[in-house]
Amino acid sequence: MPADSDLDSRPALSRRSFLTNTAIAGGATAVGLKTRVVYADDIKNNDDGLIADDTLPKVQLTVNGQKRTLAVEPRTTLVEALRDTLGLTGTKIGCNHGQCGACTVLLDGRSVNACLVLALSIDGSDVTTVEGLSDPVGNLHPMQSAFAEHDAFQCGYCTPGQILSAISCIEEGHASTSDEIREYMSGNLCRCGAYPNIVAAIESVRDAKVEG
Amino acid sequence: MKNFSYIQPTTLDDALRATDTSEQFDILAGGTTMVDLLKLDAIAPERIIDISRIASLEGYTFDDENLRFGALARMSDVGDDKTLAQICPALTESLWKAASSQLRHAARLGGNILQRTRCPYFRETHYACNKRNPGSGCAALDGGDTGLHAILGGSEQCVAMYPGDWAQALIAFDAVVTVVSSKGTRLIEFADLHVPPGDTPDIETTLKEGEIVTQISVPVSAAMKGSHYLKARERESYAFASASAAVGVLEDGGVITEARIALGGVASIPWRAREAEEYLEGVRLDEASAFETGRIAFSEANPLEGSAYKIKLGASVVAGALLTAQKRARQEG
Ligand SMILES: Cc1cc2nc3c(=O)[nH]c(=O)nc-3n(C[C@H](O)[C@H](O)[C@H](O)COP(=O)(O)OP(=O)(O)OC[C@H]3O[C@@H](n4cnc5c(N)ncnc54)[C@H](O)[C@@H]3O)c2cc1C
Ligand code: SF4
Ligand code: FES
Ligand code: FES
Numbered sequence: 099m100p101a102d103s104d105l106d107s108r109p110a111l112s113r114r115s116f117l118t119n120t121a122i123a124g125g126a127t128a129v130g131l132k133t134r135v136v137y138a139d140d141i142k143n144n145d146d147g148l149i150a151d152d153t154l155p156k157v158q159l160t161v162n163g164q165k166r167t168l169a170v171e172p173r174t175t176l177v178e179a180l181r182d183t184l185g186l187t188g189t190k191i192g193c194n195h196g197q198c199g200a201c202t203v204l205l206d207g208r209s210v211n212a213c214l215v216l217a218l219s220i221d222g223s224d225v226t227t228v229e230g231l232s233d234p235v236g237n238l239h240p241m242q243s244a245f246a247e248h249d250a251f252q253c254g255y256c257t258p259g260q261i262l263s264a265i266s267c268i269e270e271g272h273a274s275t276s277d278e279i280r281e282y283m284s285g286n287l288c289r290c291g292a293y294p295n296i297v298a299a300i301e302s303v304r305d306a307k308v309e310g
Numbered sequence: 311m312k313n314f315s316y317i318q319p320t321t322l323d324d325a326l327r328a329t330d331t332s333e334q335f336d337i338l339a340g341g342t343t344m345v346d347l348l349k350l351d352a353i354a355p356e357r358i359i360d361i362s363r364i365a366s367l368e369g370y371t372f373d374d375e376n377l378r379f380g381a382l383a384r385m386s387d388v389g390d391d392k393t394l395a396q397i398c399p400a401l402t403e404s405l406w407k408a409a410s411s412q413l414r415h416a417a418r419l420g421g422n423i424l425q426r427t428r429c430p431y432f433r434e435t436h437y438a439c440n441k442r443n444p445g446s447g448c449a450a451l452d453g454g455d456t457g458l459h460a461i462l463g464g465s466e467q468c469v470a471m472y473p474g475d476w477a478q479a480l481i482a483f484d485a486v487v488t489v490v491s492s493k494g495t496r497l498i499e500f501a502d503l504h505v506p507p508g509d510t511p512d513i514e515t516t517l518k519e520g521e522i523v524t525q526i527s528v529p530v531s532a533a534m535k536g537s538h539y540l541k542a543r544e545r546e547s548y549a550f551a552s553a554s555a556a557v558g559v560l561e562d563g564g565v566i567t568e569a570r571i572a573l574g575g576v577a578s579i580p581w582r583a584r585e586a587e588e589y590l591e592g593v594r595l596d597e598a599s600a601f602e603t604g605r606i607a608f609s610e611a612n613p614l615e616g617s618a619y620k621i622k623l624g625a626s627v628v629a630g631a632l633l634t635a636q637k638r639a640r641q642e643g
Contacts, residue, residue: 133328134318138356141313155316172316172358175345195346196413208386208415214345215416218316219338219360263411270390272411284547285410 162230381420468511536639551575
């Protein structure tokens with residue numbers, strides 16, 4: 099059984115009885131309805147010293163349109179779950195502290211730093227990573243094409259995060275001037291300094307949208 | 311990061327019940343301060359109570375008397391709100407100029423006002439720090455890098471700077487915070503929420519154990535229209551304030567009848583510059599009086615070598631903010 103439990107089972111920790119029937123079994127219950135309780139010491143190690151996955155709580159995410167169920171520790175961040183558990187290494191880790199934007203993904207349609215999100219906290223959510231941007235037959239997303247056309251990268255390490263922020267920038271209507279784009283995109287650092295071309299790529303997608 | 315017990319209540323009631331525990335706990339909202347500090351082991355709670363899914367705390371509403379913000383409203387939504395920008399530009403500008411678009415999407419207003427200091431020695435556990443480890447000393451005061459430390463409201467034990475932006479607009483406009491615990495509800499003046507370090511830098515607010523901020527409300531006032539948040543940073547964007555000011559002015563017959571001035575990036579807590587406000591009231595606001603107001607705002611400053619630059623910078627920021635606010639106050643409609 100996963101580590102989800104309810105506070106009633108812990109009189110020593112919870113002096114008051116409550117939350118009857120509110121624990122989520124397996125973590126797959128609909129979002130926003132039930133209080134979730136996970137105790138650190140319910141998570142056990144196997145004889146080999148590694149964590150026993152079946153004692154971990156589960157989180158269900160729709161990642162790039164596909165429903166995935168993952169066993170995670172309470173401390174596991176979204177970027178770790180994506181890269182290490184799901185093998186989606188398009189999302190990068192730069193600083194791991196919210197300072198660079200390499201880990202940017204769309205969470206329920208909004209760009210966030212996946213390094214600062216606990217995977218357990220977003221059960222039931224929708225996550226889009228750079229792997230999920232092209233269409234089923236492999237055509238690139240217009241923003242990906244624009245980055246390629248405008249040479250909006252050198253080493254490419256910051257690029258997945260830049261592209262997701264760029265999509266969010268246009269979606270939210272913050273691409274009206276190059277200054278506004280620069281301000282909105284300031285959470286994505288590029289140590290190769292591709293900034294002018296990144297702004298040009300975003301402007302081209304914006305303009306194509308207006309014309310189209 | 312150490313593991314922890316994790317509770318994600320979906321109602322305020324369940325959240326309060328989860329605070330009734332012998333485990334040492336912390337509240338988590340958007341997690342952008344919390345997860346950062348957890349990774350550094352600067353904090354290591356036994357239990358995390360993740361309140362981010364308590365839907366009843368997400369909303370915000372405006373009427374003629376009050377602007378009310380749920381503690382879980384997002385920085386991005388409120389910072390982008392066109393109505394609020396009309397009512398009180400300083401409240402939206404101070405959100406829009408904070409952090410990055412990704413962080414603003416994740417971060418909530420309750421977490422924002424309670425964000426922790428960015429003092430590098432608080433963040434790195436191998437340094438002495440009275441805030442993180444009371445009685446261990448203060449690496450900043452021991453001759454460390456003090457470029458981002460407080461020049462107002464510090465003490466012999468700690469000169470950490472309060473890094474937030476929005477709080478300056480809140481304190482300038484007399485915000486009130488609603489807090490709820492299993493014992494009931496109480497209101498705290500925003501100006502009384504944070505406490506300067508004194509001899510106990512580990513105590514940062516007047517919140518009691520188990521209290522959860524549910525709402526921040528700001529009374530609508532005439533000086534809101536003529537308000538502005540000006541933030542000077544080491545780079546153009548995505549940096550904490552080197553010095554900032556949230557100001558509001560009201561003019562009548564060419565003189566200032568009401569002035570509100572709060573200072574960011576320079577003090578240990580959100581900082582209202584009352585003496586500077588008093589000086590300006592009854593005075594004609596022009597470049598000279600704007601700079602004089604800025605000078606007065608920093609007359610009590612007590613900088614270290616690394617933070618001395620903030621006095622001149624901060625005074626200019628106050629002056630600049632006032633002159634912009636005056637233009638806004640004079641605009642029709
Ligand atoms: C790289 C970087 C740059 C940044 N730049 C800026 C900047 O320029 N300006 C700025 O203002 N901020 C900046 N921030 C800080 C950011 O704005 C805050 O981290 C954020 O607002 C905190 O909100 P949160 O919801 O994520 O809070 P959390 O991280 O979840 O919580 C923050 C604190 O508040 C407590 N808490 C949260 N909600 C409640 C509640 N309802 N009741 C009681 N306690 C509560 C938590 O226990 C914790 O101590 C930056 C952060 C990063 C990582
Ligand atoms: S200034 Fe405060 S937070 Fe920074 S090291 Fe000193 S005691 Fe710690
Ligand atoms: S890795 Fe997340 S912001 Fe740098
Ligand atoms: S392309 Fe190299 S970091 Fe941006």
